Amino acid sequence: MSESFAFFSHRDNPALVAVSTPEFRSAITAALHELGYKVLCVEDHDEFMARYNAIPFQAVIVEETFGGVLPGQNLTVQWVQWLPMPQRRQAIFILLGDMFGTLNAMQAYQQSVHAVVNYSEAPIMSQIIQKIIAENDAFYGTFREIQKQAVKAR
Secondary structure (H helix, E strand, O other): OOOOOOOOOHHHOEEEEEOOOHHHHHHHHHHHHHOOOEEEEOOOHHHHHHHHOOOOOOEEEEEOOOOOOOHHHOHHHHHHHOOOHHHHOOOEEEEEEOOOOOOOHHHHHHHOOOEEEEHHHHHHHHHHHHHHHHHHHHHHHHHHHHHHHHHHHO
16 A cells, blocks of 8 residues: 655665555555565556655655556656666666566676566565565675775764
């Protein structure tokens, strides 16, 4: 369920879900709630843009056909792919679709996201998201800590 009028802060572990397929949206939302995230579901690209730019999301999950478009025509995915690296590092981006091999690093790299997940994995989405987050924290943890220390030193 979307919390579209709720207030979010970075302490809420905010997650943004851009998934149009109802059964996958509910599976992802349930998984994120189970992991302690406060979830906001959006309906279209314009709402995605407005919400993403207003809240420092920690996790972003986008469906390759979000908004009912073909994978190559998804404006949200295209926008994410063109995000500058400093902005992209702030959130974990997961792309969901039927053409991906779950956690296939090369496909994730090709799509400019942290991870890709196949629709068939919806029943175990919580474990997959947890694994993605843990790997991302291990990879970027030191970088983020040094970045915080540099900001404090100023």
